[in-house]
Amino acid sequence: MKCFDCAGLGRNVDAVAVCIGCGAAVCPDHAHVMPYWLTRTAVINRTVTVEPPTRAIRCGLCRQAHDTAAGHRLSEVHRSVRS
Numbered sequence: 327m328k329c330f331d332c333a334g335l336g337r338n339v340d341a342v343a344v345c346i347g348c349g350a351a352v353c354p355d356h357a358h359v360m361p362y363w364l365t366r367t368a369v370i371n372r373t374v375t376v377e378p379p380t381r382a383i384r385c386g387l388c389r390q391a392h393d394t395a396a397g398h399r400l401s402e403v404h405r406s407v408r409s
């Protein structure tokens with residue numbers, strides 16, 4: 327499989343991973359490896375993270391979108407705390 331983002335730039339580069347967000351194949355240059363914590367539910371419905379973190383591979387676009395969504399969630403929490 328070839329890198330989807332490279333193909334858009336007119337290049338023909340072998341892909342090494344697949345983005346978990348959009349399913350596009352990506353080369354090492356376009357793959358962003360991020361830690362990803364699995365969770366399990368403990369007593370009284372508490373969600374706890376499990377060590378060690380696994381990984382999530384995203385393309386540049388999905389990483390950006392993910393970061394933006396994470397920022398939005400944070401500001402929403404902020405707002406609801408204040409009101």
Ligand SMILES: [Zn+2]
Nearest residue numbers: 329332353356
């Ligand atoms: Zn690429």
Ligand SMILES: [Zn+2]
Nearest residue numbers: 345348385388
């Ligand atoms: Zn993606």
